[in-house]
Amino acid sequence: MTVHTQPVAEAPDPRSFGLPVVEDGSIPAELRSLVSRVHDLIDVVANTGADRETLAEAAAVVEDLTGRLDVDRRQIGTMVERTMSDGTTEYGTITNIVSGDTSPVAPPLFLERVPGGLRGEVTLNTIYQGPPGLAHGGWVAALLDQAVGSASAVETSPGLTAKLEVNYRRPTPLFTPLEVIGRVDRTEGRKVFVSGEIRAHGEVTAEATALMIRVQIPE
Numbered sequence: 001m002t003v004h005t006q007p008v009a010e011a012p013d014p015r016s017f018g019l020p021v022v023e024d025g026s027i028p029a030e031l032r033s034l035v036s037r038v039h040d041l042i043d044v045v046a047n048t049g050a051d052r053e054t055l056a057e058a059a060a061v062v063e064d065l066t067g068r069l070d071v072d073r074r075q076i077g078t079m080v081e082r083t084m085s086d087g088t089t090e091y092g093t094i095t096n097i098v099s100g101d102t103s104p105v106a107p108p109l110f111l112e113r114v115p116g117g118l119r120g121e122v123t124l125n126t127i128y129q130g131p132p133g134l135a136h137g138g139w140v141a142a143l144l145d146q147a148v149g150s151a152s153a154v155e156t157s158p159g160l161t162a163k164l165e166v167n168y169r170r171p172t173p174l175f176t177p178l179e180v181i182g183r184v185d186r187t188e189g190r191k192v193f194v195s196g197e198i199r200a201h202g203e204v205t206a207e208a209t210a211l212m213i214r215v216q217i218p219e
């Protein structure tokens, strides 16, 4: 068994998998602003008590906007290249539903390197509601999957989740800053054993262990 938790110098370049790459700095501020406005829109639409006339008008405006924006779509699998705070390069799928720069559904969770793994902070609104006032368990699992998957990608090389086990210790609240942690515990060939947790007010609400299988890097 090999134990390997040292960060690799550079993540493998997604271009070697035939995937297009954009630099995060090249995403226009106007697009980032639109993504954020649409995120707020989803939350508002899910909760609105506006009158029928306003609702009909809004639906027409949104339909028109959808038509105007549905041009020159990105290739599926487009990746974003970013430089992390420690200067290393990281790649993520641009529409990743948890962390994607251009996903209006993403909370979004941005992870940074800390001693021993990756850490991010996120506050969930009603888009992610399951039980009243609480995060949906599937989204709790999604946050943890992303944290452990990214930790594995950054500290070893990218892979797919083969197995994810989540312990829901306490309800994960909405509208509360959450700390999300992921780390690599050990590796065994292509198998990467990872773990992570979510904390609210310093208390663990959910924890996970997972097995990632690293993809073969093309020659």
Ligand SMILES: CCCCC/C=C\C/C=C\C/C=C\C/C=C\CCCC(=O)SCCNC(=O)CCNC(=O)[C@H](O)C(C)(C)COP(=O)(O)OP(=O)(O)OC[C@H]1O[C@@H](n2cnc3c(N)ncnc32)[C@H](O)[C@@H]1OP(=O)(O)O
Binding pocket: 011, 012, 013, 014, 017, 019, 091, 092, 093, 145, 146, 147, 149, 150, 153, 158, 159, 160, 161, 162, 163, 189, 190, 191, 211, 213, 215
């Ligand atoms: C696609 C990557 C492109 C890369 C682009 C480059 C850069 C990208 C950079 C970063 C991306 C960064 C971060 C991503 C972060 C988070 C995203 C969230 C993660 C996901 O959202 S991901 C989607 C959900 N996920 C799936 O969709 C997987 C479906 N599944 C499969 O695709 C296969 O199942 C696979 C690939 C898992 C394995 O298949 P395989 O053929 O490659 O490997 P094989 O079966 O030979 O197993 C090898 C050894 O693992 C053991 N093993 C395998 N599976 C096991 C299990 N379940 N339990 C216990 N042991 C297991 C075997 O027993 C053997 O062990 P041993 O060697 O000891 O015999």
